[in-house]
Amino acid sequence: MKSNKISWKQGLVIALGVPMLILPNIGYFAGYVGVFSIIVWMLSISQGFLQNIAYGDFALMYPEARGLPGYVQAIFKGKSPEDYDINKFIGGFSAWGYWMAWNPVLAIFSLLIGTYLHGMIPALGSFSEKSISLVAGAVIFTVLIIINRKGLSGGAMIGNILAVVALIPLVVLSIVPIVTGQFQLSNITAVSLFPETWSWDVTHILILLGIMAMAQWSACAWETAAVYAPDYEKPKKDLPKALFFCGLICLVTFVLVQTACVGTLGIQGILEEPYSPMLLMAKMSFGNAGAFVTVIMLMASMILIIQTALLGSSQAMQSMAVEGNLPKVLAETNKYGVPVKAMISIAILNFVLIFIGTPSAIVAGSAMGYVIANGITLFAYFKAKGDQKILAPKWWKYVGLGFCMLNIPLYLAGIFYINKLDYGMAPALIGVLVLFLFVPFWLYARKENTGKKKMLKAGVKTS
Template structure:
């Protein structure tokens, strides 16, 4: 991306970056189209609160009612992190969210004068973006599999269809439909977000609030069950707690996705922080309220008897038999909204990496509406492959490793921007409170190494080492892709230099 910096200090760097972008993005449009406001960005990001659904029973099984506190603390951690990311969004308004910030800052010393040299900063920036993509992208496969399983229980005609085949059919239909809807820009995606928010968020709130009105909620179910009876504060349980926080962050901090649309907001300096803060407030209310309602109504044992879909017995209890059907429809709508959010975020991560020269140039091409369709197609194909694994829990656990890497590196990026003599002087229309770099550093350390070690340990207990192996294998795929992209960039530069010489001669 072209980054706006002080003209006197960085003009040569900007010229080179612009030349590289023009050489890589072989289309008429060199930037994503600025077509949405903060409300539309919020609508697309509203899938984030629904990421709580697959974790309600999982967290309850490990920490009982203390899971309510974990969600609340994680949302506050999200505010600490996302205020920093909101500031980065206004410092670099043309960078595409977390992937763009890290690539811009760590790759800022990369220019045409260090040909043939290993650009460590550029490599790290690209790896952070790749990790972020891997944190978001598998949401598509996870929820395509879950939608297939719910449809199988809802529609008897699907009972004879093999699970994997049904999931592939669901994935192809959803990914293809969303690609077509969004092919003309984010306006259509935002409209789809509005519709899906009504379909999913309102029923979620109704089912969550209903037990408080019907008298089925009992506070004693919470106050008498804060921790499992065998819980001790030894190293094993502390590592489990770190792992739980890592998985909670994958869900409850993911509203930073509102910042990734910085290049497409009409007024990124004001739209970005507004979308972040409002989405964070919604997440805080919903995550705490949903977990509180479920445990207070069903009790810990009731949740553990229905760990995958504890919202269904609540719907039956408070809304009658019809409630179960409504809940299933609501969950399917919620999953569609989550897929929409993840699809757009992860595709833009791929686009950002390609424009920065960290992935092959073909992925940075935009269609006539300024939409990164090639990146979206690549993302869809990757997730069709993930569906073949058939295990959403394993996919989620591996994905969380990437998300923790991305968050940690991005927070270190924020600290670097605040400390760097040149970058610290850049204009900041939105600025986090004074001393926020210390808060960012503390949360960065929480992510790497503590949460990272915790999620690896939790994976080893729950699913063995295979999940961790899958996670690190996907992360390591970045290495050959990066070196290929560097060679591609060098060839392009050499071709441009030769053409320039020919013109001069």
């Protein structure tokens, strides 16, 4: 009988798309914190190491649960499946936050693909970046839904192929300027660590907390290597290996990419092309022809992360519906067991996001959900850990509690403030509105499920 277990190397491959999440933030971070943007990634990856040990431990404690949404729903649930109390709401709300974090990745990278295509192909110059992004998103979403409609076999194949090349364009575009001498260390060392206007007042501390919240969305997302802990051949041995090497790869790539951009283009150069600085790097290093090849590879890697987000967010949505936290129509799957209706819903929502948003604005809103999910999950870990020593020692629960309090309220306050600062109160409140859109969905699901149970008790047959 064929084993479904995976090696730690396969667990590592699953998370290889994560370094692509730096792309929406290269220019945004440089604009706010200048050269310190390099250190932001170092700090965030370090946070990822500590948090992901807790998540790996959680995964071994509750092997039947899946991912951050699964852990919280396993800890915070009603006394019985019929109960819709505050515990069940908290579990569902955390899962919704995690879904809100991964779902907009489709729109973010479709917008980036549109930006890169617009800057790379002269014939597209007469079209707006937004219209190119809309077409690219429509094509990519449709193709990926078709590929994945029969389950993981087709999706896993394209995912594995793209994972092999995911890091190549990022690493090559970062190293070549250093080798060719286009990288100037003075762009980093001869300027202030922070912009000249920076001061350590409440406003700038909130900005830094917001930046760190957005960095967490990118640099800590390799929890996928941790949450697959029960699937490893030797979980207690394989998990630390997967975590260490995945974290190491993320540390090197995130720091390398930001350092290369700052050193080659300078802060001002990055700000001239905040959403596609890697295109400038490619043209400087390889000319227009070489840039075309490397950027095509870069966009292939973007499709990898879109694929990952589509699968993850649709499965999260389906699991919430199965748990009774979302309307049951989203729990439906096709004959292959794939939640196609959830996929289509996600694709439509992201198409709307492409139409109304920019990459950094969507990241800021998405990071709000990730902060909520991390905060609640880490508190659930603190609550569940007890005196167990599985992967981490029993006192690691206090590490989890510390990062829980960092996420809520500190990161949450920072990400709300930076949303308001950049885009005004209305867009900031839209992020909060999307977060709390879960409430009417949950109330509808409660009515739907309690009504069905009453009918069953009365002896009425339901479909």
